Amino acid sequence: MSDKLKQIINKQGDQQNRDNDQLDDIVQLVGFVIGEEEYAIPILAIQEIIKPFPCTRVPQVPPYVLGVFNLRGAVIPLIDLRAKFGLQTKNQSDETRFIVMRHGDDVAGFVIDRLTMAIRIKKTDIGPAPDTVNGDDTIIDGVGKQEDKIITILKVNKLLERDF
Numbered sequence: 001m002s003d004k005l006k007q008i009i010n011k012q013g014d015q016q017n018r019d020n021d022q023l024d025d026i027v028q029l030v031g032f033v034i035g036e037e038e039y040a041i042p043i044l045a046i047q048e049i050i051k052p053f054p055c056t057r058v059p060q061v062p063p064y065v066l067g068v069f070n071l072r073g074a075v076i077p078l079i080d081l082r083a084k085f086g087l088q089t090k091n092q093s094d095e096t097r098f099i100v101m102r103h104g105d106d107v108a109g110f111v112i113d114r115l116t117m118a119i120r121i122k123k124t125d126i127g128p129a130p131d132t133v134n135g136d137d138t139i140i141d142g143v144g145k146q147e148d149k150i151i152t153i154l155k156v157n158k159l160l161e162r163d164f
Helices: 003-024
Strands: 026-034 037-042 046-050 065-071 074-080 097-103 106-112 114-122 140-145 150-154
Touching (some): 026 097, 026 106, 026 150, 065 106
Parallel strands (some): 074 106
Antiparallel strands (some): 026 037, 065 074, 140 150
């Protein structure tokens, strides 16, 4: 192989390594609104986002569990994040969506007020959860800082924990 060809191959490899390093520094999230606050979760935790449809009520569950629904043969619990976060519930609107999240074998649907956008944020722009929350028990993974706003990043595994 000629020296010129080796230089070109090495240059391409170096560029690809730099691109991969830059990608490793970026976190991809999906943003959504509950009440007046914007939250986000890692995009890889989302199984799908769907428009609302009726669910079946289940007795003796906490008020934030609206019931279960059938998604292609799988029975999935539906959780109202407004109620879970202690906010007053409201009727669904045209912007309301169900986000089906998965972490390992755990799957659940969550009612959100509206989607915002896909978010790409540098890891250096994500701070730790505030000191006021209780360590590992919190559902807050961190706080993402953008030019004009702060986004609370949630832990999907904590959202999916069953306490019912």
